[in-house]
Amino acid sequence: MKITIKRDYLIQALNEVTRAISSRTAIPILTGIKLTINDEGAILTGSDSDISIEAFIPLEKDDEQLITVEKYGSIVLPSRYVTDIVKRLPNDEVSIEVTEGFQTLITSGTASFTLNGLDANDYPQLPEIGNAPTLKIPADMLKNLIRQTAFAVSTVEVRPVLTGVNWILKEGTLLSIATDSHRLALRKINVDLPEEAKFNIVIPGKSLTELNKILDDTTEKVEVVVNNNQILFKVTDVLFYSRLLEGNYPDTTRLIPTSNTTTVAIAAKSLLQAIDRASLLARDNRNNVIKLVSTDNKEIEISSNSPEVGNVSEDLIPVSFEGESILISFNGKYMIDALRVFENQDVKIEFSGSMHQFVIRPVDHEEGNDILQLITPVRTF
Amino acid sequence: MKITIKRDYLIQALNEVTRAISSRTAIPILTGIKLTINDEGAILTGSDSDISIEAFIPLEKDDEQLITVEKYGSIVLPSRYVTDIVKRLPNDEVSIEVTEGFQTLITSGTASFTLNGLDANDYPQLPEIGNAPTLKIPADMLKNLIRQTAFAVSTVEVRPVLTGVNWILKEGTLLSIATDSHRLALRKINVDLPEEAKFNIVIPGKSLTELNKILDDTTEKVEVVVNNNQILFKVTDVLFYSRLLEGNYPDTTRLIPTSNTTTVAIAAKSLLQAIDRASLLARDNRNNVIKLVSTDNKEIEISSNSPEVGNVSEDLIPVSFEGESILISFNGKYMIDALRVFENQDVKIEFSGSMHQFVIRPVDHEEGNDILQLITPVRTF
Numbered sequence: 001m002k003i004t005i006k007r008d009y010l011i012q013a014l015n016e017v018t019r020a021i022s023s024r025t026a027i028p029i030l031t032g033i034k035l036t037i038n039d040e041g042a043i044l045t046g047s048d049s050d051i052s053i054e055a056f057i058p059l060e061k062d063d064e065q066l067i068t069v070e071k072y073g074s075i076v077l078p079s080r081y082v083t084d085i086v087k088r089l090p091n092d093e094v095s096i097e098v099t100e101g102f103q104t105l106i107t108s109g110t111a112s113f114t115l116n117g118l119d120a121n122d123y124p125q126l127p128e129i130g131n132a133p134t135l136k137i138p139a140d141m142l143k144n145l146i147r148q149t150a151f152a153v154s155t156v157e158v159r160p161v162l163t164g165v166n167w168i169l170k171e172g173t174l175l176s177i178a179t180d181s182h183r184l185a186l187r188k189i190n191v192d193l194p195e196e197a198k199f200n201i202v203i204p205g206k207s208l209t210e211l212n213k214i215l216d217d218t219t220e221k222v223e224v225v226v227n228n229n230q231i232l233f234k235v236t237d238v239l240f241y242s243r244l245l246e247g248n249y250p251d252t253t254r255l256i257p258t259s260n261t262t263t264v265a266i267a268a269k270s271l272l273q274a275i276d277r278a279s280l281l282a283r284d285n286r287n288n289v290i291k292l293v294s295t296d297n298k299e300i301e302i303s304s305n306s307p308e309v310g311n312v313s314e315d316l317i318p319v320s321f322e323g324e325s326i327l328i329s330f331n332g333k334y335m336i337d338a339l340r341v342f343e344n345q346d347v348k349i350e351f352s353g354s355m356h357q358f359v360i361r362p363v364d365h366e367e368g369n370d371i372l373q374l375i376t377p378v379r380t381f
Numbered sequence: 382m383k384i385t386i387k388r389d390y391l392i393q394a395l396n397e398v399t400r401a402i403s404s405r406t407a408i409p410i411l412t413g414i415k416l417t418i419n420d421e422g423a424i425l426t427g428s429d430s431d432i433s434i435e436a437f438i439p440l441e442k443d444d445e446q447l448i449t450v451e452k453y454g455s456i457v458l459p460s461r462y463v464t465d466i467v468k469r470l471p472n473d474e475v476s477i478e479v480t481e482g483f484q485t486l487i488t489s490g491t492a493s494f495t496l497n498g499l500d501a502n503d504y505p506q507l508p509e510i511g512n513a514p515t516l517k518i519p520a521d522m523l524k525n526l527i528r529q530t531a532f533a534v535s536t537v538e539v540r541p542v543l544t545g546v547n548w549i550l551k552e553g554t555l556l557s558i559a560t561d562s563h564r565l566a567l568r569k570i571n572v573d574l575p576e577e578a579k580f581n582i583v584i585p586g587k588s589l590t591e592l593n594k595i596l597d598d599t600t601e602k603v604e605v606v607v608n609n610n611q612i613l614f615k616v617t618d619v620l621f622y623s624r625l626l627e628g629n630y631p632d633t634t635r636l637i638p639t640s641n642t643t644t645v646a647i648a649a650k651s652l653l654q655a656i657d658r659a660s661l662l663a664r665d666n667r668n669n670v671i672k673l674v675s676t677d678n679k680e681i682e683i684s685s686n687s688p689e690v691g692n693v694s695e696d697l698i699p700v701s702f703e704g705e706s707i708l709i710s711f712n713g714k715y716m717i718d719a720l721r722v723f724e725n726q727d728v729k730i731e732f733s734g735s736m737h738q739f740v741i742r743p744v745d746h747e748e749g750n751d752i753l754q755l756i757t758p759v760r761t762f
Contacts, residue, residue, distance in 0.1 A: 078690060081661060081662065081690055081691075084661050085658070085661055088654070088657060088658045088661065089658070090654065103691070104691075110655075110695050110696050110697065111655070111658055111693070111695045112693065112694055112695060113658075113662075113691060113692075113693045114691045114692050114693070115690065115691040116689065116690060116691050273469070273471065274491075274492070276469060277466070277469050277470075277492055277494075280465050280466055280469065281462065281494070308497070309459060309462055309496065309497060310462075310484075310485075310494060310495045310496040310497050311494075311495050312492070312493065312494045312495070313493055314491050314492045314493065315491055316491065
């Protein structure tokens with residue numbers, strides 16, 4: 001392999017594939033980045049065997065020559081070093097040449113590095129996805145779907161399947177659900193696909209969080225392919241592969257209460273800010289307990305108490321209050337995570353008494369485009 | 382105490398005094414911030430008993446009322462909470478009222494906090510500085526003096542006096558010296574003071590680093606007062622006290638070589654960048670060893686070698702090269718720290734052979750306004 005390549009494009013591609021690389025991998029070659037040059041351009045690959053990311057740099061783009069190839073080939077370079085080196089090189093262009101014994105010469109201006117590379121033939125093959133049906137989702141909608149659910153996955157491995165997000169495709173809708181068994185986040189979107197297309201998969205929460213960092217907030221379509229226990233996201237010039245989690249995801253529909261005794265409509269943001277303030281004193285306690293009480297004049301009092309530090313309370317005027325009075329305690333962090341999903345919207349909180357799970361939804365929403373957050377209260381009495 | 386105060390000014394003052402507070406203090410009351418209201422304004426104090434910072438907010442500024450006082454008084458509030466609380470309050474104004482048993486009510490808009498305060502009478506007194514002679518240094522010059530020397534202090538307590546910066550005031554100049562015994566940084570500035578004024582003190586490096594964060598890059602004069610084993614810096618509305626280190630600082634003048642065998646003039650920045658690149662491979666080795674060799678055509682080759690990762694070399698063309706050829710190895714981090722001091726200047730490096738300390742100075746400098754960096758080489762052969 002012998003090429004000259006534009007440094008900016010190489011840095012961008014290195015940054016993208018590095019997201020997949022773990023320093024704690026058990027497979028030494030996966031600490032490296034694979035670089036392959038063929039007659040279409042450069043392909044960079046990074047993987048921790050759960051997630052694999054492939055970034056592509058074409059030979060030319062918009063009439064600009066990005067890569068000049070003298071010799072095709074492939075090499076694995078140590079990721080810990082190659083990105084930092086390329087970032088600090090003095091010139092706009094970088095020459096890369098593989099010499100004897102996988103030694104790789106990286107030069108730019110007066111600077112000249114020789115890195116010990118590894119044989120690209122020893123690098124694991126990426127999963128074969130085949131010709132499975134392709135779902136197309138605008139990048140910004142996919143970002144929202146991830147942002148509004150992935151935070152609620154379990155972070156403990158007691159029930160490994162709960163560390164993933166359940167995606168159910170059926171009847172022209174894609175349902176995304178995450179739960180750690182104390183709270184649940186659900187988002188449903190309409191998708192353009194034949195009604196008979198369907199799957200029910202569990203994607204590791206970590207994979208979606210990493211994918212989200214690669215996605216831009218545009219309406220450009222991301223292709224999603226599911227097959228052979230793998231999911232592939234095709235973003236502009238980047239392929240993002242993730243293994244799926246095995247095991248049956250619990251049926252969460254029965255968790256969602258169908259009736260309620262109190263309904264409060266309120267601006268998500270003002271409630272979030274009040275709970276954020278109350279959490280300042282609650283944060284050092286187990287469960288970060290915040291208390292919500294309705295007052296006689298149908299206001300909402302948010303309060304918290306830390307015997308050592310002090311206490312805090314704040315009265316909020318809801319948009320509307322219907323039903324029985326309510327007194328309930330919950331984990332402030334869970335409530336903040338849930339309310340953040342709704343940004344500047346008004347939300348409707350449906351309570352069924354102090355001991356029962358409560359549900360937050362937007363006041364206004366289109367049919368079939370649902371957002372729901374469910375939280376289990378904390379028993380304090 | 383009962384006041385209403387502009388939130389922005391209170392946040393600024395809380396941020397400044399918080400720099401002095403350590404979470405690992407052995408004196409519980411020093412985890413708090415003392416707030417005193419008198420007929421001039423609010424005084425906030427934070428301290429870890431080595432450093433004490435006092436910030437002042439006047440009652441009025443530029444015809445704007447900053448504080449409305451209903452009742453004078455003093456209280457100590459838990460620093461871990463009070464700053465976060467004030468930052469998150471909803472309104473521009475904050476009311477603070479001390480009630481029974483040092484309970485302190487902090488309200489703003491709908492939010493209402495009660496914090497458990499402590500008796501301000503139990504807060505240690507700040508050191509008495511008395512009427513010692515006052516040195517005045519422009520803030521930007523003081524910032525440079527600190528930036529160019531304080532990084533070189535020792536970080537180990539083997540010789541405690543070396544964790545400080547030696548300030549010597551004599552004959553109308555202020556000399557600032559720091560050394561960890563492997564390298565030395567020196568800066569001398571002219572000051573407006575009677576020639577007979579003098580001191581020889583050691584200021585903890587940590588104190589100067591914290592002071593630097595408070596200083597703005599302006600020509601406004603900072604007053605410096607030294608007395609009773611304490612130093613006081615008076616910056617606009619902030620008093621910064623530091624304890625001085627005891628013990629005799631070594632006489633460092635004899636360490637500085639008076640002759641040399643090789644003199645290289647070079648742009649500090651291009652040398653720094655080359656060493657920064659070479660350090661990428663050297664950083665995992667002990668001492669971060671970088672090699673500098675003069676070539677036959679009087680260029681400078683910077684190189685480094687890591688058997689596992691690879692090697693790097695870069696040729697630089699110096700502005701001038703005089704004297705014998707040179708081959709020397711040094712700690713790359715020390716060299717980067719030293720070169721950073723000179724920013725975009727050309728520097729003159731004076732070598733006395735592979736085994737001897739070398740000295741870096743600016744090519745151009747005014748009389749009496751000296752900068753010097755000294756580094757001990759690493760023996761690699």
